[in-house]
Amino acid sequence: MGPGKDGNRRLRRLIAGNWKMYGRTADLGEALAVDEALTAGQGAAIDVIICPPATLLLPLAQMLEGRALRVGAQDCHTAPEGAHTGDISAEMLAEAGAAAVIVGHSERRADHGETDRQVRAKAEAAHRAGLMAIVCIGETLGQRQAGQTLAVVSRQLAASLPATATAANTVVAYEPVWAIGTGLTPSAGDVAEVHAGLRSDLVGRFGAEEGTSMRLLYGGSVKPGNAASLLAIANVDGALVGGASLKAVDFLAIVAACPAQ
Ligand code: PEP
Numbered sequence: 001m002g003p004g005k006d007g008n009r010r011l012r013r014l015i016a017g018n019w020k021m022y023g024r025t026a027d028l029g030e031a032l033a034v035d036e037a038l039t040a041g042q043g044a045a046i047d048v049i050i051c052p053p054a055t056l057l058l059p060l061a062q063m064l065e066g067r068a069l070r071v072g073a074q075d076c077h078t079a080p081e082g083a084h085t086g087d088i089s090a091e092m093l094a095e096a097g098a099a100a101v102i103v104g105h106s107e108r109r110a111d112h113g114e115t116d117r118q119v120r121a122k123a124e125a126a127h128r129a130g131l132m133a134i135v136c137i138g139e140t141l142g143q144r145q146a147g148q149t150l151a152v153v154s155r156q157l158a159a160s161l162p163a164t165a166t167a168a169n170t171v172v173a174y175e176p177v178w179a180i181g182t183g184l185t186p187s188a189g190d191v192a193e194v195h196a197g198l199r200s201d202l203v204g205r206f207g208a209e210e211g212t213s214m215r216l217l218y219g220g221s222v223k224p225g226n227a228a229s230l231l232a233i234a235n236v237d238g239a240l241v242g243g244a245s246l247k248a249v250d251f252l253a254i255v256a257a258c259p260a261q
Helices: 025-039 054-063 090-096 106-112 116-128 141-145 149-160 188-206 208-213 227-231 248-256
Strands: 014-018 047-051 070-073 100-103 132-137 170-174 215-219 238-241
Touching (some): 014 100, 014 170, 047 100, 054 070, 090 116, 100 116, 116 132, 116 149, 141 149, 149 188, 188 215, 238 248
Parallel strands (some): 014 238, 047 070
């Protein structure tokens, strides 16, 4: 890790797949195919995680024990245990084999009314359980059109990251809500502007060393065809991939498009 030729610090990249509410036992073969390619050397210099639905977490983690591909979850409760029907704690996810958990995905913010405050508590719970928190933020189309993008994501970042966040236990994913699952992506200039703003916020809050070391992912319609250009943008340290993570061939093409550092 050190300053690259463009002056930005080069961090170990991370490509994370979010399967959302897709995937049955029969689909575990896709994850295994990804792992086989990684174990054979593809993407050896980057971190790769797949976050399947909770039902597949344990079997996938068992299949991948000691292998290259890591497993993550898509959400967690804030408490370690309790009377919370249907919820799963970060400790339970860790016991099932998760290394990371996505918190604050815009679909959870929209479907379940999750606030920044809850997202922050979930990230804190992830840290308590030893999981890496992948904290999602992003503006809506209306907010972008109103010129509020930088203010919105800066506010979300400040309110969604707990004091326990470090570069080792936290990754921030900038995901414009209007780009998720739509095939639309912001321009390279727009992504660069947002990521530069987030980087400066992180440095302001956590200091130069920690703030320049915390990885910033871009998410929203990352596909094999646009991955190389998105991943080449300054301060883009990887990607959070939804739809294109479901098929090994697509996901591996994105991994292959990711520069090592
Ligand atoms: C996501 O679910 O986080 C996501 C970015 O989805 P997609 O890649 O399908 O836009």
